[in-house]
Amino acid sequence: xxxxxxxxxxxxxxxxxxxxxxxxxxxxxxxxxxxxxxxxxxxxxxxxxxxxxxxxxxxxxxxxxxxxxxxxxxxxxxxxxxxxxxxxxxxxxxxxxxxxxxxxxxxxxxxxxxxxxxxxxxxxxxxxxxxxxxxxxxxxxxxxxxxxxxxxxxxxxxxxxxxxxxxxxxxxxxxxxxxxxxxxxxxxxxxxxxxxxxxxxxxxxxxxxxxxxxxxxxxxxxxxxxxxxxxxxxxxxxxxxxxxxxxxxxxxxxxxxxxxxxxxxxxxxxxxxxxxxxxxxxxxxxxxxxxx
Numbered sequence: 001x002x003x004x005x006x007x008x009x010x011x012x013x014x015x016x017x018x019x020x021x022x023x024x025x026x027x028x029x030x031x032x033x034x035x036x037x038x039x040x041x042x043x044x045x046x047x048x049x050x051x052x053x054x055x056x057x058x059x060x061x062x063x064x065x066x067x068x069x070x071x072x073x074x075x076x077x078x079x080x081x082x083x084x085x086x087x088x089x090x091x092x093x094x095x096x097x098x099x100x101x102x103x104x105x106x107x108x109x110x111x112x113x114x115x116x117x118x119x120x121x122x123x124x125x126x127x128x129x130x131x132x133x134x135x136x137x138x139x140x141x142x143x144x145x146x147x148x149x150x151x152x153x154x155x156x157x158x159x160x161x162x163x164x165x166x167x168x169x170x171x172x173x174x175x176x177x178x179x180x181x182x183x184x185x186x187x188x189x190x191x192x193x194x195x196x197x198x199x200x201x202x203x204x205x206x207x208x209x210x211x212x213x214x215x216x217x218x219x220x221x222x223x224x225x226x227x228x229x230x231x232x233x234x235x236x237x238x239x240x241x242x243x244x245x246x247x248x249x250x251x252x253x254x255x256x257x258x259x260x261x262x263x264x265x266x267x268x269x270x271x272x273x274x275x276x277x278x279x280x281x282x283x284x285x286x287x288x289x290x291x292x
Contacts, residue, residue, distance in 0.1 A: 007089040008039045008171065009108050011080065015046040015071065016226070017094035018055045020219065025060060027097040034137065035103035039090075044080050046071035052179030059167070073190050078182035081174050090171045095219035099124065105213035106171035115208035117176045121214035122158065123149070131155060135164040135210035136274060138195075140254070143261030145245050147195050164210040166198035176206055184285055190224060192234075192240035200250060224239055232277030242284040 014021065021043070038081060042064040056065050068076040073076045079088055088107050092098075102121055109119035123133035134147030134157050140146070147166055175247055187193035198208055221292050224233065245258065269277035 007062055007086045008090055008092040008103065009084055010041045010090050010092060010103075012041070012043050012094055013074065013076065013164065014043050014052055014094040015045065015050045015073075016050045016052065016153040018048075018050045018052045018145055020094045021052060022059075024094065024097040025056075025063075027100070028092075029060070029146060031098050031100050031102055034100045037088075037107045039101055040086065042066055042080070042084075043094075044068060044076055046073065050248045057197060057209070065074065065245060072185065073188055074106075074193055075183045075185045076189060078176075078180050081177055081182070085172055086208075089174045089177065090173050092169050092216070093218070095126075095216045096169065099215035099217075102214040102216060105211045109171070109209050109211060113207055113209075115207045116173060116209060117173050117201040117204075118164070118167060118170055120170035120208070120209040120210050121216045122166050122210075122212040124183060124215060124217045126217045126219045129216055131158055132220070133167075134158055134212070135162045136166045136280070138165040140257065142259040142265065144265065145241055145249075159212045161212060162210045163188065163207050165202075166195040166208070167210075169216075173206075174258060178205075179202060187240050189227070189236070190240075191236045192244045196244055196248070231276055231279075234274065235279045238277045238280030239282075239283045240288075242281055243287060244289065246288070 010032070012021075028041060030226065032041060043052070043066065045052060045067050047068060047070065051147075053067075054222060056063055066080065067077065072078075075089060077089075086155065088110055090103065090106060104272055106121060110116045120129070120135075125131065125132050131154070134154050136147055136149040137151045138145070138147035149167075177197075181199070183193040184196055190209040194195070201208065228236070245254075266278060266281070
């Protein structure tokens with residue numbers, strides 16, 4: 001099968017991102033023009049209050065601009081992907097510019113392996129000077145889950161295609177995304193929902209790949225940092241890590257290790273003034289009964 005027989009759609013999630021769209025959309029338009037894969041583009045807007053819509057409609061009149069029914073952050077993808085037909089959905093944030101060759105290497109993974117759920121690009125800093133992410137590794141350390149695309153020695157794997165544990169953006173199988181239920185709203189307003197979905201995909205037998213031939217340039221939580229203080233971001237990170245672990249791990253070994261280290265971690269974070277850990281822990285207790 002020829003790569004050009006595939007169809008893809010880039011879906012850019014936006015909230016009050018007029019300034020970021022102005023910096024990023026020109027590169028995307030060039031990438032779509034350069035790609036062999038027929039590719040459409042949608043701006044999926046989470047009810048912005050700035051001039052994002054006016055900017056897109058004026059400067060990119062042929063680009064689809066869709067307003068979500070409500071601002072459900074990444075969970076807005078869940079409903080929107082039900083409305084499109086393209087088999088590959090390339091999900092991006094509004095703070096990402098792309099290399100002109102970034103589309104075809106991602107789509108090719110779905111051609112090579114029908115069990116592909118995700119193809120993740122190589123991520124550079126927005127100015128292109130440093131590597132931000134390669135393949136993601138994950139594990140447990142002192143009773144807590146960790147996942148990182150900047151693990152020790154990651155620089156040596158920059159150009160090595162590999163399996164990956166998770167990615168916050170990249171190309172996804174629309175069919176498999178919907179089959180698995182999309183992002184879990186319990187993680188709102190964000191952090192760990194992508195890791196959760198990727199773990200679910202792996203447990204369902206699907207494959208996740210890192211493709212270094214596809215390159216994007218990321219500002220890094222641009223919208224998130226505008227919306228939340230440092231303490232709130234820390235709290236969300238810990239809260240959602242607890243939620244992720246308690247939802248997905250149930251073995252005796254996990255619970256024995258987790259509960260052994262938990263009070264020690266609490267004491268350590270209090271001494272360090274890292275209040276997000278304790279706040280996140282108690283917030284998670286209050287969310288355990290919520291449905292996905």
